[in-house]
Amino acid sequence: MTNDESHGQGAQPAEAGARQSTQVAIIGAGPAGLLLGHILGQAGIDYRILEARDKAYVLGRIRAGVLEQDSVDLLAKFGLDADLKANGLTHHGIYLQHEGERHHIDFAELTGRTVTVYGQQALVHHLVAEHERLGSQLIFEATDVQPTQIESTHDGDRASLAYTAPNGERITLDCDYIIGADGYHGICRRTFPEGTLDVAERVYDFAWLGILADVAPSTDDLIYALHRDGFAMHSMRSSTVSRLYLQVSPDDDIANWSDERIWAALQTRLGTEGWTLTEGPITEKSILPMRSFVVSTLNYGRLYLVGDAGHIVPPTGAKGLNSAIADVALLAEALQAHYAGDDTGLEQYSDKALDRQWKVQHFSQWMTDMLHVHPADGSAEQSAFDFQRQLGQIRYVTSSHAAQVSLAEQYAGLPFVDAR
Known part of the structure; x- marks a missing residue:
């Protein structure tokens, strides 16, 4: 294991501008960030989703297309499966x-148990449409996003980040927690202080x-x-x-x-x-x-990682999207418990999510090695x-x-x- 070379940039001071507040700031409007927002919203937890790309780009990304049984059940639990039921293909x-x-x-x-073939692109379309119907704080073209405070040293501390709104205004957003759902190339993992995060990786x-x-x-x-x-x-x-x-x-x-x-x-x-x-x-x-990639922790201070920001699997076992949804299910439950007075789930989130992730990595590796011809x-x-x-x-x-x-x-x- 080696230190991620992208670490060490640290948090940069926010530029002057408007100051706003929410409870949970979610960076990234992929399926993980969009789904987490819906779950938190139904629990009465205030959130804001920031996405650097424009809406057309987000809706046009073509990704995975197989949902595990628990992914289907979770979408149904929160009433987010109308399009899935209409267009998903159940496979035995x-x-x-x-x-x-x-x-x-x-x-x-x-x-x-079964799986359901349902493109990630279709899921994102549906989740975005539901956010727009609800009037959610889903902000596309939120550029230059930078977590500026992630340390947690006192009970009264809050996290903060800065971003440039689509109109060019620089916003400072205070929040209780920052969720990095911004993928492998996102800023959140790179915000972890140098020496606090190791990575394990295999490039195929x-x-x-x-x-x-x-x-x-x-x-x-x-x-x-x-x-x-x-x-x-x-x-x-x-x-x-x-x-x-x-x-x-x-x-x-x-x-x-x-x-x-x-x-x-x-x-x-x-x-x-x-x-x-x-x-x-x-x-x-x-x-x-194709690559396998897992970080040593999904949490530092008030910053938590979900999905590709913290781990990537080769696509052979259809685990990438489902791993992100699994993280969201665990973290959403932990955040709800926090606002009810119990921080146990937040304290255990990284260990539990990575415990599951390494089992998923094993399966994906097993499938990949079994089915691909290895170069001479x-x-x-x-x-x-x-x-x-x-x-x-x-x-x-x-x-x-x-x-x-x-x-x-x-x-x-x-x-x-x-x-x-």
Whole structure:
């Protein structure tokens, strides 16, 4: 573990300007920040959400698309699932494929739980629309955000931050707590004082080329395929839009991949006898680098991190969005308890969230290693060994009831609260 090189900038003094106040300041209007605001608002806790990008950018970001059972249940609990119920696709399992053989892992049968395919983009659209309907303090184009006070030395201390409003006015915002929901590149993690935060990280030597295509899915459940040419996956966003992925080199250029080449590779890697992959117009394509990243603590003083600000998983196990929602569920409960006079949840938040996160990291790593062809290190013997070992692993999983239960339990999702 090493110190994050981005640390040490510290808190900068606020510029003169208007001074305002709220109870909880949330930095970042991704799904974590938006959802936390809704939960706090329903509990009567005042909050403000600050987002550096404009609304169109936030609504246009294309991200993950599989919700665990607890994510679906949490959205339902707070009445935020109307669009999910209308457009989400419930899935009872996944397919694991190797050497042209496809095996179904039935989560519902194995654990009584399911997952729901529902794009993060759709979730953000719905959460933003609900905030606007409620008249929430959701401020887009809040630039130059800088936490200016995060220490907690006396009972009467408050946190503060400064930001530039869309009209150019510099605002100082006093608050009880600052929540960093601003992602991997955000300011909040970099505000931790030098020496208070370590990171553990792995950067992968492969990436995903992802596409959206205007064509009905060719499968009823997601397909994860190990092929000698590399990993491939067939997912979906709706009954008319398919989401598909190919393993590529992280330094590859999307310009090298014509639509025809993409479909040809997908046909090869996903092909099985008696099954047809239907092609259609590709509307979006990009190359997604892969990394694992976890900080040593999600809390310093009155600043708390949620989601990608504190941890990132490779996308293979569909855990990124769900991990952020799990953090929000735990932190929202802790904040409600604080305003009722109990700080135990806030004191334990980081330990509990990271305890769950490392279990998620293990599962994501396991799925990733099992399904991706590892680049050759110059030894044909080593490459042959790695691939045959992976075939042995996937054959074991698809033939062992115990292994399938373990996969299903983790894929459908570990509990959000009290995960230990």
